[in-house]
Amino acid sequence: PSLKYLAQPIRLLLEYTGTKYEEKFYSCGDAPNYDKSCWFNEKEKLGMDFPNLPYLEDGDTKVVQSNAILRYIARKHNLCGETEEEQMRVDILENQAMDFRSGFAQLCYGDFITFVDFIMYELLDLHRMFHPECLDDYRNLRSFLDHFESLEKMAEYMKSGKFMKTPVNNKMAKWGNKKE
Numbered sequence: 264p265s266l267k268y269l270a271q272p273i274r275l276l277l278e279y280t281g282t283k284y285e286e287k288f289y290s291c292g293d294a295p296n297y298d299k300s301c302w303f304n305e306k307e308k309l310g311m312d313f314p315n316l317p318y319l320e321d322g323d324t325k326v327v328q329s330n331a332i333l334r335y336i337a338r339k340h341n342l343c344g345e346t347e348e349e350q351m352r353v354d355i356l357e358n359q360a361m362d363f364r365s366g367f368a369q370l371c372y373g374d375f376i377t378f379v380d381f382i383m384y385e386l387l388d389l390h391r392m393f394h395p396e397c398l399d400d401y402r403n404l405r406s407f408l409d410h411f412e413s414l415e416k417m418a419e420y421m422k423s424g425k426f427m428k429t430p431v432n433n434k435m436a437k438w439g440n441k442k443e
């Protein structure tokens with residue numbers, strides 16, 4: 264399938280400026296290898312200095328870097344700001360927006376777990392054992408617990424004989440003091 268990502272602001276600008284264009288999509292294969300050969304087989308043959316996706320071909324002109332592509336189109340339609348002040352503000356926003364986008368991409372593609380997740384998982388799981396309905400109104404917390412339990416290493420450990428579900432507390436505790 265095609266996806267929006269970096270090319271979408273370019274599509275929007277092309278549409279807004281009434282520019283005719285043809286799209287070419289490169290789709291990677293499915294998990295786990297996400298085969299990218301359809302792009303890599305062509306990448307070095309496109310005759311570009313820094314081949315990348317997205318790219319724009321306009322006659323013999325080939326442009327890469329999404330912001331350079333946007334600027335290329337915007338210049339033709341006087342959409343880069345007019346005064347020195349406007350252009351400077353446009354440049355700042357262009358780069359600020361890229362930082363904003365990078366943060367979002369990290370969020371979407373990132374795979375992060377820190378030691379506090381281990382503390383929170385254990386603590387929330389104890390509350391769930393104490394009062395099974397306590398997370399019913401908190402979908403985000405339930406999905407956090409599900410996600411944690413589905414991590415390969417955690418799932419394996421929890422299935423194994425090594426995993427200790429109970430007792431939670433010491434013998435003198437009022438709750439959680441028994442091996443079940």
Ligand SMILES: N[C@@H](CCC(=O)N[C@@H](CS)C(=O)NCC(=O)O)C(=O)O
Nearest residue numbers: 268269314315316317327328329330
């Ligand atoms: N700074 C570049 C980033 C381009 C980029 O990272 N493209 C990704 C797709 S979103 C890619 O797969 N490029 C192909 C490659 O690196 O060969 C831009 O804004 O266009």
